[in-house]
Amino acid sequence: MAEASTELRVALIGNPNTGKTSLFNALTGMRQRVGNYSGVTVEKKIGSWALNRDQDVQLIDLPGTYSLSASSLDERIAVDVLAGRVDGLPAPDLIIVVVDVENLQRNLFLASQASELDVPMVIALNCWDVAEKKGLQSDCKLLEQRLGVPVVPTVATRSRGTEELARAVEHAVKKKPMMMRPIWPSAVKTAVQKLHDEFIAKRGEALHTGELQRLIFDRKSAVRERLQTPESEYEGIITDVRAQLYKDGFNPDAAESILRFRFLNPLLNDIIERQAALKKRTATESIDQLLLHRFWGLVVFVGMMYVVFQSVYTWAGPFMDLIEGGTGALQNIASNALAATPMLQSLIADGIIGGVGAFVVFLPQILVLFLFISLLEESGYMARAAFLMDKLFHWCGLNGKSFVPLLSSYACAIPGILATRTISDPKARMITILIAPLMSCSARLPVYLLLIGAFVEPRYGPAVAGAALFAMHFIGALLAAPIAWLLNQTLNKGQKPKPFLMELPPYRAPRLKTMVWRMYESGKEFIIRAGTVIFAMTVIIWALLYFPRSAEVETAVTSAYISEQSGHTENAAIDIQLSPEAEAALAQRIDAAYLEQSYMGRFGKFVQPIFAPAGYDWKITVGVLASFPAREVIISTLGITYALGGEIDETSHDLRNTLTQAKWDSGPRSGEAVFNLPVALSIMVFFALCMQCGATLAVIAKELNWSWAIGSFVTLTVVAWVAAVLTYQISMLFV
Amino acid sequence: MRLDQIKKDGQFRVTKVNCDNESIARLMAMGLLPGQEIRLTHEAPLGDPIAVAFQGCHMSLRLEDAAEVEVEKL
Numbered sequence: 001m002a003e004a005s006t007e008l009r010v011a012l013i014g015n016p017n018t019g020k021t022s023l024f025n026a027l028t029g030m031r032q033r034v035g036n037y038s039g040v041t042v043e044k045k046i047g048s049w050a051l052n053r054d055q056d057v058q059l060i061d062l063p064g065t066y067s068l069s070a071s072s073l074d075e076r077i078a079v080d081v082l083a084g085r086v087d088g089l090p091a092p093d094l095i096i097v098v099v100d101v102e103n104l105q106r107n108l109f110l111a112s113q114a115s116e117l118d119v120p121m122v123i124a125l126n127c128w129d130v131a132e133k134k135g136l137q138s139d140c141k142l143l144e145q146r147l148g149v150p151v152v153p154t155v156a157t158r159s160r161g162t163e164e165l166a167r168a169v170e171h172a173v174k175k176k177p178m179m180m181r182p183i184w185p186s187a188v189k190t191a192v193q194k195l196h197d198e199f200i201a202k203r204g205e206a207l208h209t210g211e212l213q214r215l216i217f218d219r220k221s222a223v224r225e226r227l228q229t230p231e232s233e234y235e236g237i238i239t240d241v242r243a244q245l246y247k248d249g250f251n252p253d254a255a256e257s258i259l260r261f262r263f264l265n266p267l268l269n270d271i272i273e274r275q276a277a278l279k280k281r282t283a284t285e286s287i288d289q290l291l292l293h294r295f296w297g298l299v300v301f302v303g304m305m306y307v308v309f310q311s312v313y314t315w316a317g318p319f320m321d322l323i324e325g326g327t328g329a330l331q332n333i334a335s336n337a338l339a340a341t342p343m344l345q346s347l348i349a350d351g352i353i354g355g356v357g358a359f360v361v362f363l364p365q366i367l368v369l370f371l372f373i374s375l376l377e378e379s380g381y382m383a384r385a386a387f388l389m390d391k392l393f394h395w396c397g398l399n400g401k402s403f404v405p406l407l408s409s410y411a412c413a414i415p416g417i418l419a420t421r422t423i424s425d426p427k428a429r430m431i432t433i434l435i436a437p438l439m440s441c442s443a444r445l446p447v448y449l450l451l452i453g454a455f456v457e458p459r460y461g462p463a464v465a466g467a468a469l470f471a472m473h474f475i476g477a478l479l480a481a482p483i484a485w486l487l488n489q490t491l492n493k494g495q496k497p498k499p500f501l502m503e504l505p506p507y508r509a510p511r512l513k514t515m516v517w518r519m520y521e522s523g524k525e526f527i528i529r530a531g532t533v534i535f536a537m538t539v540i541i542w543a544l545l546y547f548p549r550s551a552e553v554e555t556a557v558t559s560a561y562i563s564e565q566s567g568h569t570e571n572a573a574i575d576i577q578l579s580p581e582a583e584a585a586l587a588q589r590i591d592a593a594y595l596e597q598s599y600m601g602r603f604g605k606f607v608q609p610i611f612a613p614a615g616y617d618w619k620i621t622v623g624v625l626a627s628f629p630a631r632e633v634i635i636s637t638l639g640i641t642y643a644l645g646g647e648i649d650e651t652s653h654d655l656r657n658t659l660t661q662a663k664w665d666s667g668p669r670s671g672e673a674v675f676n677l678p679v680a681l682s683i684m685v686f687f688a689l690c691m692q693c694g695a696t697l698a699v700i701a702k703e704l705n706w707s708w709a710i711g712s713f714v715t716l717t718v719v720a721w722v723a724a725v726l727t728y729q730i731s732m733l734f735v
Numbered sequence: 736m737r738l739d740q741i742k743k744d745g746q747f748r749v750t751k752v753n754c755d756n757e758s759i760a761r762l763m764a765m766g767l768l769p770g771q772e773i774r775l776t777h778e779a780p781l782g783d784p785i786a787v788a789f790q791g792c793h794m795s796l797r798l799e800d801a802a803e804v805e806v807e808k809l
Contacts, residue, residue, distance in 0.1 A: 067764035103792055106765050253754035257763040284793075285776065292777040292786070387795045391781035394797070499758030499800060504786055504793035 008057040008173060009090065010049070011081055013114060014098030015107050016064035017505040019126045023098055023156035024061040025517065027165075032061075034521070043421075044077075051166050060092065066106070068113040069218045073426060076222040082117045083208055085226060094120050094172055096165070098156075101127035101136070102506075104268050105261065108147075112260050115179035116210030122172050123151045123179075124165055139271050146267045149177045157511050182263035187248035188255065191216050191241045198237050203229050216241060217256040284380075284506040291384055301388050304381070305407055308372045312365050312411040313442065319364035327357030346546055347539070355538025355629075359531065359695050362414050365442075366526055367519045369408050369415040373422065374518035376404070378510035382422065383502050390500060396481060397488025399425060399500050402432040406480075409439035410473070413696045417703055418522055425500070431487045433703055434712050437691040438476035438483070443632045447687045448472050450635060454656040455680040468684075475688050479719065526699070537694040541629045544600040557593045561586050595637075600626060614686065614724040615679040615732075617664055624686065631692035678735055682728035690720035736808065738787070739801035743775050746809045749789075753803035758796060762804075766790040773806060 014020040024032070028047025045061040062081055063074035077086075084091025095114055099107040115121060125140060136153055143151045150168040154161030184192075195212045199205040205228055214221045215238055227234055242252040250259075291297050331349040338345035376382040386400030393402050401423040409416030416436045423429040448469055457465040595601050604622030611621045623637040638655065662674040691697065691713050701709035741747055749771045752759050759767070767773070767789060776793060777786040784797045 066761060069760070069764060103790070106790055106792065109764060109766070251754060253760060254752070254763060254768075257760075257766075258768055261766060261768060288777060288786075288793075292779075294778070294780045298780050383795070387777070387779055387784060387786065390795075390797070391779060391783045394783075499761060500784065500795075500797055501758055501761055501800075502795045504795055 009092040010057050010094045011060045011092040012096050013062045018098045018100040019156040020098040026159040098124045120176040121149045121179050124154045126154050148180045316364035316368045323361045351542030365412045366415040370519045370522040374515040380505045380507045396484040398428050409436040412441050413437045417699050431484050435480040438480040440473040451680040553593050557590050614682045615728040617674050627692045629694040678728045678731040682724045685727045686720045686724035691716040738804035739798040747806040751805040756803045758800040759803050
């Protein structure tokens with residue numbers, strides 16, 4: 001980081017909904033990188049901003065916060081970065097505070113807190129479209145005089161005011177302007193001095209005055225975690241200081257807000273009155289009369305969610321087909337090119353191209369969903385949706401913001417899990433991620449269609465078939481509710497959920513540029529972050545299905561087949577010409593034999609007793625096991641194990657017929673039909689509940705960590721097994 | 736009267752806040768302090784949460800938190 005230290009560092013802070021991120025994007029363009037602060041899930045965004053032709057500054061976009069009271073992770077990170085406590089990020093040379101012109105007091109509260117950290121400041125008065133109105137220029141000058149720092153009007157969404165901001169920053173780096181601070185009453189000054197003596201003078205702690213204030217005003221300040229002094233020693237000191245403050249007539253929990261607003265209000269009153277005339281809040285409020293209406297609000301909400309959900313399904317469809325087609329074509333090319341080396345051919349065509357294709361195929365759904373999510377967020381509707389839905393989710397530790405990610409998971413859990421980033425409460429976000437795989441995604445549909453088409457519809461008619469399909473989509477959500485409740489009861493019990501306070505921002509027309517940017521970022525993240533893991537997994541599973549591969553298997557199957565065909569038992573030799581159909585049938589048998597001999601096939605036979613209570617024979621067991629990386633694989637695996645060849649889909653009548661006719665080849669039930677209605681139901685229930693999706697697993701690991709990913713994988717597998725066994729055993733009573 | 740009990744018509748003024756409550760402490764940092772004028776703008780379909788307007792912004796909060804704020808009718 002040697003070069004970074006010579007570069008100027010500028011931190012961007014501001015309330016949520018002030019256009020801070022838009023400003024960050026306007027200043028840095030594509031020159032940004034996103035990561036996480038070490039050890040936490042808070043996004044760390046750093047960009048490069050060309051201040052002028054010769055000078056770049058490092059711009060750090062801090063999470064949007066209302067205050068620096070450090071009770072949430074976002075606020076903690078903000079304080080830590082401003083105070084220079086983050087490894088590799090020395091204290092910034094300057095802060096730009098983004099202030100929404102319509103909420104001056106509230107926004108300047110944050111600026112006022114930041115002013116205590118001794119960092120020079122520039123205020124970007126971001127004003128959306130109000131900037132055009134007269135009077136703002138003079139207000140900026142007035143604010144500058146009163147606050148003591150440069151105030152620059154900007155319209156971040158249109159990249160306006162960025163030049164002026166650059167000039168102001170150049171200037172401020174030299175002049176180091178500090179924002180006016182409140183004149184604290186002597187009781188507060190005494191309290192700060194007391195802590196200064198105790199921590200800085202006596203114990204040599206490196207703390208800013210601003211951080212000492214945080215220790216006084218915030219009950220559970222994150223600053224405490226940085227103290228070298230053991231808690232037992234400082235706990236008493238802080239308690240004493242707070243008690244003294246209380247005795248002097250200042251409730252320490254309330255004093256900061258009251259004193260800062262008492263300082264800010266007189267500075268802003270006349271300006272705000274003038275601004276009030278410019279405000280156009282009324283439009284937002286009248287739209288909300290409809291969108292938050294007790295009845296019509298819900299109607300609109302359901303309508304919108306229907307559109308989102310349908311679009312993720314249908315708009316993405318053609319592109320997914322295209323990717324699948326492309327994957328198939330690539331596989332053919334690779335297959336033909338590598339025909340001379342069968343192992344390499346299989347590794348590249350089936351393992352790598354097939355595996356990566358099966359994962360890239362989710363990209364269209366992710367892009368469509370994020371198009372809608374950014375549309376909902378940008379326009380301001382997302383907060384309304386959460387407002388409408390909150391009560392439904394509150395009881396199990398989730399909140400209204402869980403709705404969109406969970407609904408999206410019905411199309412695919414991967415975009416759903418990525419969408420949980422809109423949930424600011426870490427616990428609610430975690431629970432939402434963990435139950436998202438239970439929502440019945442579109443990859444389960446082929447399994448349902450195949451089995452319902454083969455075993456339910458012929459016997460009970462289309463109405464029951466439809467009901468069965470609906471039930472399969474519902475069963476996961478039914479189980480998700482108690483699981484969420486349990487997680488909420490057990491996870492971090494001491495940690496109270498983050499309060500559900502949410503601003504309902506004014507409605508705005510979304511910007512295409514921002515929407516495209518969101519889509520690009522989510523897509524890139526998915527491909528890069530999850531891709532590597534999935535790639536490794538597909539190769540491993542391929543190997544388990546491919547090896548060992550002794551040529552004897554092929555010879556044995558061929559000779560058995562030929563003798564069967566020619567009707568006599570002696571080793572009818574090499575020269576018999578097979579018809580093309582017969583040759584295809586032989587190839588399928590060879591595939592089936594290889595699969596049976598593979599490590600996965602042997603393993604399937606070995607663990608079949610575990611699945612016996614659910615009614616599965618070894619072939620279904622292999623199908624289930626092979627489907628762990630991607631559940632849709634079950635169809636083609638069943639195709640192979642029942643010797644039909646790999647090119648099978650759920651509507652294939654051959655496959656349906658073969659399944660209905662399949663018999664147990666050994667064991668106590670030898671000769672009985674393998675598939676009956678209970679087995680079909682049991683398989684569907686297993687697939688509905690089990691997390692058979694390597695991509696989802698990888699995404700959970702990236703969003704939380706590997707222990708959670710593996711933990712939820714194991715839990716869901718056990719839950720799915722229990723449910724499948726129960727389904728089979730209970731429904732057998734009725735057959 | 737408490738903030739969770741107010742009706743949509745009319746303007747109210749905050750008289751007392753319970754700053755032991757974390758949500759309220761946050762709202763105070765946004766300007767929800769004694770003396771502040773406030774009104775109820777929306778109730779969610781199931782009655783909870785509610786949306787209130789003060790200092791030119793609309794905030795949504797749950798009834799359990801709203802119960803920690805005392806108001807008087809203007």
